[in-house]
Amino acid sequence: MSFFTFLEEKITEILFQLFFLALVAFLLIFYGVDMLFVVLLVILFISIQGLFQWCLYRKKRNVSQHIIDLVDGLEETYYIADVLPKPKEFQNEAYYYALKKACKSMNDEIGKITEEKQDYQEYVESFVHEIKIPIGALSLTFDNTKNYTLKKETDKIFQLVEQMLYYARSENTEKDYFVKQLQLDEVIHNVILKFRHSLMERKTIINIHDIENVIYTDEKWLTFILSQIVQNAIKYFDKQENKLTIYSQDNGTNILLVIEDNGCGIKAS
Incomplete structure (x- = not known):
C-alpha cells in the first residue's frame, strides 16, 4: 500500500x-x-x-x-491464525476472531478428511494383500495344467491389483522406499519373465543389450514402473512383427535406461 x-x-x-x-x-x-x-x-x-x-x-x-x-x-498456511500477533485495534480484533474461527473449522475438516483417507488406504492395502493369495493359487494351478490362456488372464488381474496397491501408496513413498544396490539386468529379466506368455503370444522380438549395470534404487518401485511400461507396449502392439528393445547408457553420473517398441505410438496432434 x-x-x-x-x-x-x-x-x-x-x-x-x-x-x-x-x-x-x-x-x-x-x-x-x-x-x-x-x-x-x-x-x-x-x-x-x-x-x-x-x-x-x-x-x-x-x-x-x-x-x-x-x-x-509457513508450509501449511492454514495455520496462520495460530502465529499471527493479536491486533489491538477494535475493528481488527473482529477480523482476527473471524480468521481464527475459519482456520479452526478448516483444520478440523482437513483432519477429518486425512483420517478418512488413511482408513481407506489401509483398507486398500489390506484388500490387495488378501486378494493376492487366491490369485497366486489360481496362477499356479493354471501354470501346472499348462492352461496359459487362463494363466495370462490371471496375471492381468494380478498386475491390476498390484497397480492399485502402488497408486494407493504413491503419496507416501518415503514409508515404502528402500534404496539398495541392484543389478539392472536381473530386474529387467524378472520383468520380462512376468510377461513372457503375453510376449510369446504377440510373437514379440525382444532385443536386450548393454544392461549389465549396477544401480541404486528401490527394487519394488523400479519393477512396478518397468512392468507398467512393458504392459503398455504389449497392449499397443499392432504390427505383424512386434519388437521390444531395451538397453542402457552409462553417462558417468547416471544410468539412462531406454525402452523402445514399434507399436502404434501417439499421434503428434
Whole structure:
C-alpha cells in the first residue's frame, strides 16, 4: 500500500484537522495576530502532521510486511491464525476472531478428511494383500495344467491389483522406499519373465543389450514402473512383427535406461 493510499483511508480525519486549522487561523487573524506568524504556524502544523502520518504509515507497513513474511514462511498456511500477533485495534480484533474461527473449522475438516483417507488406504492395502493369495493359487494351478490362456488372464488381474496397491501408496513413498544396490539386468529379466506368455503370444522380438549395470534404487518401485511400461507396449502392439528393445547408457553420473517398441505410438496432434 502506498503512502497516498494510506492518506485516502484517513481522508475524513485529515479534512477535519484542516477545517480545525482553518478555524484557528481565522480566529488568530480576527484577534489581530500577525499574518506572518499565522502562516508559519499553519506550515508548522501541516509539517508536523505530515511527519506524524508518514511515521504512522511506515509503522503499519512494517506490521503488514511482517504478516506477509509470516504467511510466506509457513508450509501449511492454514495455520496462520495460530502465529499471527493479536491486533489491538477494535475493528481488527473482529477480523482476527473471524480468521481464527475459519482456520479452526478448516483444520478440523482437513483432519477429518486425512483420517478418512488413511482408513481407506489401509483398507486398500489390506484388500490387495488378501486378494493376492487366491490369485497366486489360481496362477499356479493354471501354470501346472499348462492352461496359459487362463494363466495370462490371471496375471492381468494380478498386475491390476498390484497397480492399485502402488497408486494407493504413491503419496507416501518415503514409508515404502528402500534404496539398495541392484543389478539392472536381473530386474529387467524378472520383468520380462512376468510377461513372457503375453510376449510369446504377440510373437514379440525382444532385443536386450548393454544392461549389465549396477544401480541404486528401490527394487519394488523400479519393477512396478518397468512392468507398467512393458504392459503398455504389449497392449499397443499392432504390427505383424512386434519388437521390444531395451538397453542402457552409462553417462558417468547416471544410468539412462531406454525402452523402445514399434507399436502404434501417439499421434503428434
